[in-house]
Amino acid sequence: AQSVTQLDSQVPVFEEAPVELRCNYSSSVSVYLFWYVQYPNQGLQLLLKYLSGSTLVKGINGFEAEFNKSQTSFHLRKPSVHISDTAEYFCAVSPRGSTLGRLYFGRGTQLTVWP
Amino acid sequence: NAGVTQTPKFRVLKTGQSMTLLCAQDMNHEYMYWYRQDPGMGLRLIHYSVGEGTTAKGEVPDGYNVSRLKKQNFLLGLESAAPSQTSVYFCASSYSRSGTYNEQFFGPGTRLTVL
Numbered sequence: 001a002q003s004v005t006q007l008d009s010q011v012p013v014f015e016e017a018p019v020e021l022r023c024n025y026s027s028s029v030s031v032y033l034f035w036y037v038q039y040p041n042q043g044l045q046l047l048l049k050y051l052s053g054s055t056l057v058k059g060i061n062g063f064e065a066e067f068n069k070s071q072t073s074f075h076l077r078k079p080s081v082h083i084s085d086t087a088e089y090f091c092a093v094s095p096r097g098s099t100l101g102r103l104y105f106g107r108g109t110q111l112t113v114w115p
Numbered sequence: 116n117a118g119v120t121q122t123p124k125f126r127v128l129k130t131g132q133s134m135t136l137l138c139a140q141d142m143n144h145e146y147m148y149w150y151r152q153d154p155g156m157g158l159r160l161i162h163y164s165v166g167e168g169t170t171a172k173g174e175v176p177d178g179y180n181v182s183r184l185k186k187q188n189f190l191l192g193l194e195s196a197a198p199s200q201t202s203v204y205f206c207a208s209s210y211s212r213s214g215t216y217n218e219q220f221f222g223p224g225t226r227l228t229v230l
Contacts, residue, residue: 043223099217107155
């Protein structure tokens with residue numbers, strides 16, 4: 001079974017400040033890891049993914065995430081946020097070895113960037 | 116390429132009414148999925164399909180039925196709508212290649228309110 005915990009439901013930050021959105025997961029099998037972003041009244045957009053290789057993954061819009069296998073974490077970071085980064089962010093996992101690619105989502109973190 | 120499209124974008128129903136949500140994809144994907152998104156709950160899988168004529172239950176299937184008569188379309192039906200089905204519904208699709216992760220591509224969502 002898989003579960004995903006996003007440790008903060010809301011993260012308020014000021015513009016140009018750094019931000020970290022935390023994600024921990026639990027799984028009985030190896031997983032792929034993802035971050036999705038949802039801007040207000042829009043669908044989901046893939047921000048970045050970890051499939052294999054380097055544990056530091058770079059995504060769109062200056063975001064990056066680091067996979068930590070021992071801590072079963074996949075935290076999302078950005079060194080300097082913009083007001084346009086205000087959105088809801090979802091962490092997700094998918095079991096390896098299945099062509100279905102079923103996604104298990106966390107409950108989301110609302111990032112609000114203030115001027 | 117339109118990608119994944121959903122019809123309608125918005126709908127208001129009265130309790131007990133029925134409706135069908137349509138998802139269409141033009142990427143020749145084998146797999147299709149229906150999710151619902153509720154505040155503080157992330158996305159949860161309702162039903163999915165691994166090919167034309169086949170469907171399977173996801174995490175929260177009760178109160179919904181699905182059909183995949185054509186490869187490019189995946190329909191989600193509510194036979195007797197209840198207020199608990201007020202939600203945003205997302206459709207997604209993916210390839211079914213073995214030995215690799217098959218990324219899911221999401222539609223823009225349908226916002227359903229049941230009064």
